[in-house]
Amino acid sequence: METNTQRLLHTFAALADLGQEIADTGDFEEMLRASFHLLLGSLAIRRGAVGEYNHVGKTLTLAAARGLGDVLELELPLSTEHARHLESLGSALSLAASKKEAARFLVDHQRTFPAVEIDLLVPLVVRERLIGVVLLGEKATGEAFTEEDVEIVKALARHIGVGIHSHRLLEEVEHKADENRRLYDGLRTIYKETVHAFAAAIDIKDRYTQGHSVRVGKYSEIIAREMGWTDDAVEGIAIAGYLHDIGKLIVDLNVLNSPGRFNAKESKEMSRHPTAGYEILSPISHPYADIPLMARYHHERLDGNGYPDGLKGDEIPPGAKIVTLADSFDAMTTDRPYRNRLPLADVLEDFRVNTGTQFEPAVVCAFCRAFLKEIEGTSKEKRLMKLLGKNYDNVESVSPILTQLISDLDGDGDMRAASAAGH
Numbered sequence: 001m002e003t004n005t006q007r008l009l010h011t012f013a014a015l016a017d018l019g020q021e022i023a024d025t026g027d028f029e030e031m032l033r034a035s036f037h038l039l040l041g042s043l044a045i046r047r048g049a050v051g052e053y054n055h056v057g058k059t060l061t062l063a064a065a066r067g068l069g070d071v072l073e074l075e076l077p078l079s080t081e082h083a084r085h086l087e088s089l090g091s092a093l094s095l096a097a098s099k100k101e102a103a104r105f106l107v108d109h110q111r112t113f114p115a116v117e118i119d120l121l122v123p124l125v126v127r128e129r130l131i132g133v134v135l136l137g138e139k140a141t142g143e144a145f146t147e148e149d150v151e152i153v154k155a156l157a158r159h160i161g162v163g164i165h166s167h168r169l170l171e172e173v174e175h176k177a178d179e180n181r182r183l184y185d186g187l188r189t190i191y192k193e194t195v196h197a198f199a200a201a202i203d204i205k206d207r208y209t210q211g212h213s214v215r216v217g218k219y220s221e222i223i224a225r226e227m228g229w230t231d232d233a234v235e236g237i238a239i240a241g242y243l244h245d246i247g248k249l250i251v252d253l254n255v256l257n258s259p260g261r262f263n264a265k266e267s268k269e270m271s272r273h274p275t276a277g278y279e280i281l282s283p284i285s286h287p288y289a290d291i292p293l294m295a296r297y298h299h300e301r302l303d304g305n306g307y308p309d310g311l312k313g314d315e316i317p318p319g320a321k322i323v324t325l326a327d328s329f330d331a332m333t334t335d336r337p338y339r340n341r342l343p344l345a346d347v348l349e350d351f352r353v354n355t356g357t358q359f360e361p362a363v364v365c366a367f368c369r370a371f372l373k374e375i376e377g378t379s380k381e382k383r384l385m386k387l388l389g390k391n392y393d394n395v396e397s398v399s400p401i402l403t404q405l406i407s408d409l410d411g412d413g414d415m416r417a418a419s420a421a422g423h
């Protein structure tokens with residue numbers, strides 16, 4: 001009785017330790033090894049192994065072993081019929097059945113285990129599926145196994161089976177998540193490539209503004225990054241820049257490519273493009289927020305005198321305010337049919353005069369800061385200067401103007417300073 005109580009206590013202690021091992025999913029292989037050695041220790045068994053069953057490959061892979069020689073990772077064939085039979089034994093497994101299965105296993109794998117004695121085989125069955133098997137050799141004391149021993153082994157083995165099962169589920173979930181991530185990345189790539197194709201189509205249609213959409217996207221990106229937008233939002237605004245003029249695809253080609261300034265009729269035709277862009281972009285589900293709105297509102301002005309909706313101040317989405325400035329900057333720094341590009345000092349003067357009425361002060365300020373950082377060499381890349389191209393010599397000369405503009409705008413785009421500067 002004394003011995004039985006002690007053994008029971010010992011089993012409970014082993015179970016508790018096993019629970020701890022299984023809860024720690026950090027290193028599955030290590031968990032399996034440790035759990036198995038706890039099982040061997042609880043009955044003072046010298047040799048044995050744990051095998052994981054693969055239903056697809058119909059193989060048993062030995063994942064932990066002691067005293068059986070070099071058998072780890074060994075793959076042993078085990079038919080579906082045999083697996084079904086082991087599943088059927090389940091929790092009702094008796095000492096006799098366990099011995100019988102061990103004997104069958106040795107006959108089946110005589111070549112692999114020619115001189116090894118295995119006394120018990122306990123199937124690991126979870127939710128009526130064979131997860132693996134535990135093979136056990138004799139006790140160190142030389143005593144025979146009892147029904148009670150088999151019950152102990154079954155209790156411990158069940159823990160190991162659940163551990164393996166959970167690990168497999170986790171792997172499956174991770175695999176699915178990986179697969180989803182790959183699919184999502186693929187979709188994003190397709191989306192981006194489509195956007196680039198559209199940007200190219202817009203710029204080809206409008207032959208006077210070649211490369212305009214792509215440059216506006218890149219200027220917008222630079223400004224948003226300087227304003228501290230998140231990576232995702234920065235990617236989004238670049239897309240909005242590429243697509244802001246997509247509505248031009250439906251504008252009359254003759255108007256679009258008319259060599260002089262627009263007459264009233266042409267202007268009216270041209271001013272349809274933000275709303276048309278919105279209508280083209282709205283039915284598409286974009287992986288970034290507000291893309292259609294940024295196209296619709298890139299000709300709005302802070303003072304409400306813009307189009308198509310005459311929005312004022314904060315009614316205009318922040319992204320649209322950035323695209324507006326990027327758009328104006330590119331328009332002024334590239335040649336148009338009716339005028340040559342403006343000197344940079346004139347462009348910045350236009351910004352100064354129109355900040356607070358047309359342009360958002362915080363956006364102008366961020367643009368100036370990003371530009372100044374490139375001129376002063378504090379930012380690694382010279383993206384803005386590269387986009388300006390070789391058309392401009394002596395870009396550095398605008399550095400004092402930029403400094404002055406930033407200071408006028410109070411560094412953080414204060415509206416009062418901006419209106420003072422704008423009037």
Ligand SMILES: [Fe+2]
Nearest residue numbers: 244245273298
């Ligand atoms: Fe536009």
